[in-house]
Amino acid sequence: MGAALGSSLSLMMFLQYAIWGAWLPILWPYLEGHRGFDAGQIGNMFAVGAVGALVAPFVAGQIADRWFATERFLGISHLVGAVLVWKLAALETYDEFLWFSLAYSLVYSPTMPLTNSLAFHHLPDRDRDFGKVRLWGTIGWIAVGIGMGQWLLHVHTPAGINDEAIRMAQDAGRADAFKLSAMLGALMGVYCFFLPHTPPVPGEQRSATAEALKEIRRNPLLILFLLAVPISCIHQFYFVHTAGFLSRLQTDAADTVNQVFGVGGGGLMTLGQVVEIFVLAAIPLVAKNVSRKSLLAVGILAYGLRMAIFAYAESVPLIIGGVMLHGLCFGCFIFVAFMIVDEETTGDVRASAQSLFNLVIVGIGVIVGSKLAAEVADWATGADGVMDYARLFGVPMWASLGCLVLLALCYPGGRRTLNEGA
Numbered sequence: 001m002g003a004a005l006g007s008s009l010s011l012m013m014f015l016q017y018a019i020w021g022a023w024l025p026i027l028w029p030y031l032e033g034h035r036g037f038d039a040g041q042i043g044n045m046f047a048v049g050a051v052g053a054l055v056a057p058f059v060a061g062q063i064a065d066r067w068f069a070t071e072r073f074l075g076i077s078h079l080v081g082a083v084l085v086w087k088l089a090a091l092e093t094y095d096e097f098l099w100f101s102l103a104y105s106l107v108y109s110p111t112m113p114l115t116n117s118l119a120f121h122h123l124p125d126r127d128r129d130f131g132k133v134r135l136w137g138t139i140g141w142i143a144v145g146i147g148m149g150q151w152l153l154h155v156h157t158p159a160g161i162n163d164e165a166i167r168m169a170q171d172a173g174r175a176d177a178f179k180l181s182a183m184l185g186a187l188m189g190v191y192c193f194f195l196p197h198t199p200p201v202p203g204e205q206r207s208a209t210a211e212a213l214k215e216i217r218r219n220p221l222l223i224l225f226l227l228a229v230p231i232s233c234i235h236q237f238y239f240v241h242t243a244g245f246l247s248r249l250q251t252d253a254a255d256t257v258n259q260v261f262g263v264g265g266g267g268l269m270t271l272g273q274v275v276e277i278f279v280l281a282a283i284p285l286v287a288k289n290v291s292r293k294s295l296l297a298v299g300i301l302a303y304g305l306r307m308a309i310f311a312y313a314e315s316v317p318l319i320i321g322g323v324m325l326h327g328l329c330f331g332c333f334i335f336v337a338f339m340i341v342d343e344e345t346t347g348d349v350r351a352s353a354q355s356l357f358n359l360v361i362v363g364i365g366v367i368v369g370s371k372l373a374a375e376v377a378d379w380a381t382g383a384d385g386v387m388d389y390a391r392l393f394g395v396p397m398w399a400s401l402g403c404l405v406l407l408a409l410c411y412p413g414g415r416r417t418l419n420e421g422a
Helices: 003-021 024-033 039-048 051-055 060-067 070-088 094-108 111-122 126-155 163-173 176-192 208-215 221-251 255-261 266-286 292-312 316-324 326-343 347-380 389-410
Strands: none
Touching: 003 024, 003 070, 003 111, 003 126, 003 176, 024 039, 024 163, 024 221, 039 094, 039 221, 039 347, 051 094, 051 347, 070 094, 070 111, 070 176, 094 111, 111 126, 111 326, 111 347, 126 163, 126 176, 126 255, 126 266, 126 326, 221 266, 221 292, 221 316, 221 326, 221 347, 221 389, 255 266, 266 316, 266 326, 292 316, 292 326, 292 389, 316 326, 326 347, 347 389
């Protein structure tokens, strides 16, 4: 991989995930604490935010695989998205926020699998090079997470008032996350027109999605897609509830913790992405000797252990360790899964196949996971309004163990590794 190509694709990933990471981890406490929406309404916000992933395989994948250069589609989408997400900072009513969230989802969600597809198209060695490029998306997420945490600490944390008043000020300040996302989106939109040209590829059928659907009906893709539904629900559960959980923890945290990561929970959550960088760097090395099934199992175990720590641990260092497990969750399951999808599909439908898997991870899983997270939050909240975190996080913990059993029983075994195949 040439230095110029690597830098170009790495910056693309940095901006792609910084746009999303600016606001996603702190959306629940913003809508609950500042806008006053209830759990059901917030669950709906997260759910409509995933609708775009449902249409991505049938619109974005088809366009990029058959009709329109990928980089141009990305550029237009991000410029439109920048306008929409800027507006979210000022919307006050439930209906307004819901409809603008839906519009933004339809524009932004399809861009995520297409950045993967564009990178896979140009990288000379997928297994060797993709991790190096994709980790810059993680770095982008970390940068904006800590940046917003510091912004909340230094701009929206008034001194000399009680904890409740501080939380209210920080909740209001979270609106700035949408403005930061919009500025990054506008930059990404312009930058996309300078990415390597990625033209559509003719195929045997006019519908790339139809061809991709045929290919994922066989193992290991079938079991992978089935596992991805509950795993993505568990993944979404983490992003819905962790910032609020950590935000209250940080009220009593040591000053050194807050000075480094800021406040509001989002900055502290970036520790998971820090670990993710090392995991992504290690996967191309360990995948030569470790089967895909084993890597997926490590990821699922990490999901369950993280939820167990959040449910039952009282030690702050142990809870921080639970946050850091996110690196294994994402790297060993979701990252590996995207690579499996790429190697198990043919070249003319890979954008559509990536979009179909994204439909599960960022579409179905987020919609179902958001609704479940809201329902479980209501169930775990006592009559006094206090959250029982053992009940809240116990549900995804047991779900993770169920997924591990499904993997062990149904996913093809053997020693075939990521660098074998396409």
